[in-house]
Amino acid sequence: MRVVRLAAVAMLSCVTSPALCHGAQELGHHWDSAAYLGEMRLQVLVICCTACALVVGSWIVRAVRKRQAGR
Amino acid sequence: MIRVWLIAKTTLLENSRKQVFHVLCLLMVAVIASSSLLSILTEGVKLKILKDLCMTCMMFGGAVLAIALGATGIPNDVESRTVHPVLARPITRVQYVVGKFFGTFITVGIGVGAMALAFGVLIYAYEHSFDTFLLTATGFTLLEVAVVAAVATAISTAASPAITAVVTFLIYIAGTTKIGYLGGMIERSSSGSVGGVYRLIYHVLPNLECFNLKTALVHHDVVPTTYLIQVAVYGAVYTAFVLLAGCACFARREV
Numbered sequence: 001m002r003v004v005r006l007a008a009v010a011m012l013s014c015v016t017s018p019a020l021c022h023g024a025q026e027l028g029h030h031w032d033s034a035a036y037l038g039e040m041r042l043q044v045l046v047i048c049c050t051a052c053a054l055v056v057g058s059w060i061v062r063a064v065r066k067r068q069a070g071r
Numbered sequence: 072m073i074r075v076w077l078i079a080k081t082t083l084l085e086n087s088r089k090q091v092f093h094v095l096c097l098l099m100v101a102v103i104a105s106s107s108l109l110s111i112l113t114e115g116v117k118l119k120i121l122k123d124l125c126m127t128c129m130m131f132g133g134a135v136l137a138i139a140l141g142a143t144g145i146p147n148d149v150e151s152r153t154v155h156p157v158l159a160r161p162i163t164r165v166q167y168v169v170g171k172f173f174g175t176f177i178t179v180g181i182g183v184g185a186m187a188l189a190f191g192v193l194i195y196a197y198e199h200s201f202d203t204f205l206l207t208a209t210g211f212t213l214l215e216v217a218v219v220a221a222v223a224t225a226i227s228t229a230a231s232p233a234i235t236a237v238v239t240f241l242i243y244i245a246g247t248t249k250i251g252y253l254g255g256m257i258e259r260s261s262s263g264s265v266g267g268v269y270r271l272i273y274h275v276l277p278n279l280e281c282f283n284l285k286t287a288l289v290h291h292d293v294v295p296t297t298y299l300i301q302v303a304v305y306g307a308v309y310t311a312f313v314l315l316a317g318c319a320c321f322a323r324r325e326v
Contacts, residue, residue: 029286029287029294030250030280030281030283031287031294031295031298033250035250035254036278036281037279037301038248038297038304039249039250039274039278040278040281040301041283041301041307041311042274043274043277043278043305044304044305044308044309046274047308047309047312048308050312051315053313
């Protein structure tokens with residue numbers, strides 16, 4: 001019963017989310033809103049930067065280990 | 072790639088036998104089919120209400136299916152120790168996690184496809200023409216489902232099914248109301264270091280509202296192609312990154 005209640009509350013919150021929006025900009029189409037586009041671009045940029053940093057970091061660690069093993 | 076497909080196929084067969092898949096699919100298809108009865112009450116906007124309700128069903132049903140199936144896949148294999156013979160074969164842990172994700176995604180895709188078919192038939196019955204934008208809206212719903220399934224799979228590599236389901240569901244709710252509700256709330260209520268933590272959590276959360284093309288389908292609005300491309304790239308990048316984090320977590324775990 002608790003699961004059904006939780007699911008009902010969750011569905012209602014999803015459906016009514018536009019009504020809870022703050023500001024006229026968010027009440028319009030989200031493809032016209034700069035907030036959505038900006039957030040999307042920021043996240044893609046951060047993900048790409050993190051992936052690059054991880055690749056470079058693992059490459060450096062591997063190179064250092066290789067050099068230590070060579071000595 | 073063949074090994075990933077083998078894991079995905081096994082996961083698909085495993086998931087298609089689960090009761091939760093059958094019950095949720097039948098429930099959502101039943102709601103979509105019976106939505107025409109509900110719209111009798113409102114003659115003028117009958118089709119709009121029907122489309123709104125059907126799209127909500129597809130999005131919510133798809134997400135719940137992705138959470139229910141994604142949260143149980145890996146933990147059940149670890150608990151029943153069926154993961155041992157799989158990993159003893161020449162299959163890496165990354166291939167296993169990616170295969171599990173694709174299996175879950177394909178299963179949910181079949182469910183969402185059934186819902187979209189029922190929805191398409193209803194629209195055809197009312198309009199006597201097929202709304203091609205329904206295919207686009209369904210495609211982006213599937214992309215949202217992929218993000219949710221990736222989050223569930225990534226969390227399930229380190230947590231139990233119950234914790235995974237609850238955390239993924241919270242992320243889904245927060246991601247759905249991220250820009251519209253959470254953003255404004257954080258801007259007003261937080262400051263200092265606590266505000267910084269809130270903002271960090273806010274930026275880590277997926278922006279699931281951008282996959283919602285319900286309004287465009289209901290009101291026949293034109294969505295810019297550049298926006299659709301950006302959303303598609305965003306969905307693919309976010310899914311890949313979350314899955315990569317899950318693979319890294321599973322690679323270090325004792326099973």
